[in-house]
Amino acid sequence: MDNLHAKQEIERLTQALNHHNHKYYVASSPEISDYDFDKMLLELQKLETEFPEFAYPNSPTKRVGGDITKKFETIIHRFPMLSLSNSYSREEIIDWENRIKKTINAPIEYVCELKYDGVAIGISYKDGKLFKAVTRGDGTRGEDVTTNVKTIRSVPLELEGDYPADFEIRGEIFFPLAAFAKMNDERRAIGEPEFANPRNSASGTLKSQDSKVVASRGLDCFLYGVYGEDLDFESHYEAVIKAAGWGFKIPLPEKKYMCKTDSIEGIMEFITYWDEHRATLPFEIDGVVLKVNSYDVQQELGYTAKSPRWAIAYKFKTERVETILESVSYQVGRTGAVTPVANLQPVGLGGTIVKRASLHNADQIEKLSLHLSDSVYVEKGGEIIPKIVGVNESLRPQAAAPVQFITNCPECESLLIRKEGEAQHFCLNEKECPPQVKGRIEHYISRKAMNIDGLGSETVDLLVRKGIIHNVSDLYDITFDQLVDLERMAEKSANNLLQGIKDSKNVPFERVLFALGIRFVGETVAKQLAKAFKSIDKLANATFDELVAVDEIGEKIALSVQLYFLDQDNRKIIERLQAAGVQFQVEEKAMASNLLEGKSFVVSGVFTKFSRDEIKQLIEENGGKNVGSISAKTDYVLAGENMGPAKFDKATQLGITIISEEDFIQMIGSKA
Ligand code: IVH
Numbered sequence: 204m205d206n207l208h209a210k211q212e213i214e215r216l217t218q219a220l221n222h223h224n225h226k227y228y229v230a231s232s233p234e235i236s237d238y239d240f241d242k243m244l245l246e247l248q249k250l251e252t253e254f255p256e257f258a259y260p261n262s263p264t265k266r267v268g269g270d271i272t273k274k275f276e277t278i279i280h281r282f283p284m285l286s287l288s289n290s291y292s293r294e295e296i297i298d299w300e301n302r303i304k305k306t307i308n309a310p311i312e313y314v315c316e317l318k319y320d321g322v323a324i325g326i327s328y329k330d331g332k333l334f335k336a337v338t339r340g341d342g343t344r345g346e347d348v349t350t351n352v353k354t355i356r357s358v359p360l361e362l363e364g365d366y367p368a369d370f371e372i373r374g375e376i377f378f379p380l381a382a383f384a385k386m387n388d389e390r391r392a393i394g395e396p397e398f399a400n401p402r403n404s405a406s407g408t409l410k411s412q413d414s415k416v417v418a419s420r421g422l423d424c425f426l427y428g429v430y431g432e433d434l435d436f437e438s439h440y441e442a443v444i445k446a447a448g449w450g451f452k453i454p455l456p457e458k459k460y461m462c463k464t465d466s467i468e469g470i471m472e473f474i475t476y477w478d479e480h481r482a483t484l485p486f487e488i489d490g491v492v493l494k495v496n497s498y499d500v501q502q503e504l505g506y507t508a509k510s511p512r513w514a515i516a517y518k519f520k521t522e523r524v525e526t527i528l529e530s531v532s533y534q535v536g537r538t539g540a541v542t543p544v545a546n547l548q549p550v551g552l553g554g555t556i557v558k559r560a561s562l563h564n565a566d567q568i569e570k571l572s573l574h575l576s577d578s579v580y581v582e583k584g585g586e587i588i589p590k591i592v593g594v595n596e597s598l599r600p601q602a603a604a605p606v607q608f609i610t611n612c613p614e615c616e617s618l619l620i621r622k623e624g625e626a627q628h629f630c631l632n633e634k635e636c637p638p639q640v641k642g643r644i645e646h647y648i649s650r651k652a653m654n655i656d657g658l659g660s661e662t663v664d665l666l667v668r669k670g671i672i673h674n675v676s677d678l679y680d681i682t683f684d685q686l687v688d689l690e691r692m693a694e695k696s697a698n699n700l701l702q703g704i705k706d707s708k709n710v711p712f713e714r715v716l717f718a719l720g721i722r723f724v725g726e727t728v729a730k731q732l733a734k735a736f737k738s739i740d741k742l743a744n745a746t747f748d749e750l751v752a753v754d755e756i757g758e759k760i761a762l763s764v765q766l767y768f769l770d771q772d773n774r775k776i777i778e779r780l781q782a783a784g785v786q787f788q789v790e791e792k793a794m795a796s797n798l799l800e801g802k803s804f805v806v807s808g809v810f811t812k813f814s815r816d817e818i819k820q821l822i823e824e825n826g827g828k829n830v831g832s833i834s835a836k837t838d839y840v841l842a843g844e845n846m847g848p849a850k851f852d853k854a855t856q857l858g859i860t861i862i863s864e865e866d867f868i869q870m871i872g873s874k875a
Pocket of ligand 1: 284285286287288316317318319320322323324339374375427428492510511514
């Protein structure tokens with residue numbers, strides 16, 4: 204493709220992808236399929252790699268993440284980021300409104316909004332392009348998290364319509380409950396501790412050094428205020444509605460997320476509605492926010508030292524009920540982690556009947572000093588399962604016995620182990636303990652792993668109980684006769700299942716690696732390992748140092764990988780899977796060139812045109828080799844910004860050529 208054509212194509216794809224992104228994530232009315240969207244994104248990624256000079260800094264490919272922020276820069280806010288004064292009763296709202304009426308002698312209009320429970324963000328736009336995203340910090344200065352915020356799909360990178368040339372928009376970044384639950388499911392699956400609540404997780408995620416982590420988490424953002432000099436609107440409501448026209452996700456009046464009213468009755472109606480309905484929202488709120496609509500009136504009312512007089516937050520009381528703890532049961536997960544669950548006397552909470560509450564681990568039981576038959580306080584937070592937040596000790600029956608964490612596995616009776624410094628108890632009998640055996644098989648067949656159609660959890664249970672399968676390699680020996688003998692298995696289903704098992708032999712290596720269920724090896728880590736080692740044999744023989752040299756692989760993961768391959772049973776399973784035809788190596792893509800053949804590179808620092816992963820990929824695609832640390836055998840050190848001085852000194856001492864990103868692009872010529 205020639206330059207002119209490439210430039211036009213990049214522009215076309217960028218615009219189209221921005222448009223479809225908005226349709227999907229902001230307007231919730233997609234015009235094309237996910238498949239077509241991904242195809243266009245891939246096309247753009249390819250063109251940007253080939254013609255980086257035409258890539259837009261705000262390209263939709265930035266949504267995928269990959270840029271690393273070592274240290275978030277401190278930025279002084281152009282307009283201080285104030286907080287709101289809080290109130291906890293309707294009387295305080297009435298007092299607030301009376302104070303306003305004393306100063307303003309005219310009818311007043313209010314805007315009622317939800318108080319999203321997330322992290323405040325200020326995003327500035329220059330000439331319609333996202334310029335900077337800064338956290339609240341201490342209100343005067345915050346941290347520059349632009350790279351991370353760019354991965355949040357509902358935040359527009361480029362605006363449309365008649366937006367002001369220079370302005371800042373403020374809002375709240377939050378974890379939608381579904382995305383939060385999905386993340387915790389994934390963490391549970393690989394044996395990582397779950398996150399406790401959406402708010403703190405949103406805040407932690409936003410500060411991730413790797414923007415790919417942010418991209419994968421599914422954060423969302425609602426915008427609630429426009430700031431700038433000489434803006435062309437007269438009221439807050441008008442500004443927010445206009446912002447929707449520029450491409451922002453705003454709280455929709457038709458969903459009752461925001462409304463205008465001119466009376467205290469209207470305000471109270473809004474409060475009552477959301478106090479009753481907040482459990483139905485797909486995200487968490489901790490109250491509502493009331494604002495005077497007119498900018499002129501806002502100015503007249505002014506500010507106290509910390510907050511505006513023209514706005515106030517009304518915080519909901521978290522609904523809490525009291526009920527009796529009847530017993531504690533224990534669940535064993537795929538990784539052997541044991542989780543205590545409280546069985547409660549059924550009680551109504553937030554519109555549902557609650558019978559169970561999560562207790563997390565032994566520390567939690569101890570902290571609450573929980574006794575059987577205790578009267579406990581239960582609250583519903585972000586988690587689907589409610590939690591016990593306290594005990595009413597005055598109602599404790601005299602003979603009540605303290606809850607003792609079990610010593611043996613409830614499923615296989617092996618002694619439970621709790622490693623020093625870890626909160627969770629584990630059953631180490633991974634080969635025999637039924638939920639662990641079944642859990643590993645269920646993980647193997649799951650959609651994101653081998654995606655074996657027609658094999659649900661109940662069938663796995665039957666197959667394990669009948670002794671037909673003991674581990675994942677047995678799946679490939681199942682016969683038609685064995686299946687039709689099972690209860691409720693029709694011939695058609697049996698055939699479907701056998702076909703599903705057969706099809707799984709085409710699943711690429713990276714997913715097979717994920718499917719094996721090595722502790723701490725989630726989807727992303729599996730991808731990195733597959734890319735770095737290319738085959739199971741190389742991975743199995745990798746040294747600890749070789750493992751930690753791979754991006755995103757820390758000591759904990761490296762150790763877990765090595766332990767997995769030390770186990771002869773695991774090796775046998777892999778041998779049998781291999782014999783069955785399952786993919787255990789990366790299918791090599793055609794090489795772009797052999798310009799770098801025989802040359803080894805150490806890539807270090809941050810780059811402007813490519814992410815570090817992309818550079819490493821380019822090295823390999825052009826025949827070169829990536830190595831983790833500098834030695835006399837290294838040919839080139841490819842240095843980006845922020846390369847550490849120690850690396851620089853070592854390369855200089857050994858006389859290794861240090862090249863820049865530009866030099867590298869020239870080296871691979873038109874292939875960049
Ligand atoms: S307006 C000067 N509106 O609540 C007023 N804030 O202490 C600026 N928040 O961390 C804030 N929902 O991020 C406003 N609809 C809403 C809000 C909201 C949540 C957060 C805000 C800040 C805190 C205020």
